Amino acid sequence: MMKQDILNLENKNVGTIELNDSIFGLEVRADILQRVVRWQLAKMQAGTHKTKGRSEVALTPAKPFKQKGSGNARQGSRKGTQFRKGGVVFGPVVRDHAHELTKKFRKLGLKTALSAKAKEGSLVIVDEAKLSSPKTKELKAKLELCGLNNCLFIDGQEVDINFALASRNIVGVDVLPTIGANVYDILRKDKLVLTKDAVTCLEERLK
Numbered sequence: 001m002m003k004q005d006i007l008n009l010e011n012k013n014v015g016t017i018e019l020n021d022s023i024f025g026l027e028v029r030a031d032i033l034q035r036v037v038r039w040q041l042a043k044m045q046a047g048t049h050k051t052k053g054r055s056e057v058a059l060t061p062a063k064p065f066k067q068k069g070s071g072n073a074r075q076g077s078r079k080g081t082q083f084r085k086g087g088v089v090f091g092p093v094v095r096d097h098a099h100e101l102t103k104k105f106r107k108l109g110l111k112t113a114l115s116a117k118a119k120e121g122s123l124v125i126v127d128e129a130k131l132s133s134p135k136t137k138e139l140k141a142k143l144e145l146c147g148l149n150n151c152l153f154i155d156g157q158e159v160d161i162n163f164a165l166a167s168r169n170i171v172g173v174d175v176l177p178t179i180g181a182n183v184y185d186i187l188r189k190d191k192l193v194l195t196k197d198a199v200t201c202l203e204e205r206l207k
Contacts, residue, residue: 002118006125006196009142014127017199019118023206026115033116036109036183039101051091054079059086111206113183117192124148124193129155129175134165143173150190154181156197178202 001018002025008014019025059078067074080086117123124146131139143149150172153163159177167173174185178201186192194202 004123004125006127007146008127009146011146017125017196019199020203023111023203024114024118024123026111028116028119029112032109032112033183033187036101036106037187039099039106040182040184043098045097047095047097049092050094051088053089053091054081054087057085057087107206109183110181113186114192114202117186122191124191125199126193126195128197129153129163129193129195130160131162131166134162136166136169139163139166140170143170148173148191148193151193152176152185152189152191153193154178154198155195156201178205
């Protein structure tokens with residue numbers, strides 16, 4: 001077990017917490033992180049790009065000119081790729097870019113991402129991420145006091161609505177419930193901020 005200080009949004013130490021080494025203390029392997037991020041981004045890719053082939057272009061299928069006597073190379077249709085507005089050969093088609101990655105490997109990727117943040121000192125534990133009112137100015141002042149300007153907050157099973165609304169207009173700050181925790185969002189932020197509830201939920205999810 002590794003120990004970590006617990007802070008509040010006033011940047012004051014309010015205790016310590018023990019983090020499970022099997023989740024926050026793994027060896028950081030870039031190959032695992034790369035595979036999981038690649039899987040996530042592939043799932044997000046729309047795959048709606050499309051070009052028209054010979055059978056789809058709106059041109060006459062008739063022979064453009066007679067076979068002999070014109071001095072030109074023989075042609076069977078205006079739909080050929082060599083003609084303007086002709087069909088495209090081997091162009092992109094609508095498809096799903098997603099590929100398979102086992103649940104066990106995805107879980108290992110999330111553990112590795114959490115361990116990477118802990119190892120580089122970019123993991124912050126707070127007692128709670130709650131506000132009495134959805135005031136962006138108030139939250140921004142608290143985050144500046146804590147030195148958090150490019151960070152991902154992960155809360156417990158649900159995110160406090162006031163905190164979520166207040167953070168929505170702050171550039172560089174994202175908020176997710178534990179169920180939404182993912183490797184890509186963790187790695188793209190400078191700091192990872194977990195609430196005590198989030199630590200409990202993550203350890204339950206990844207045990």
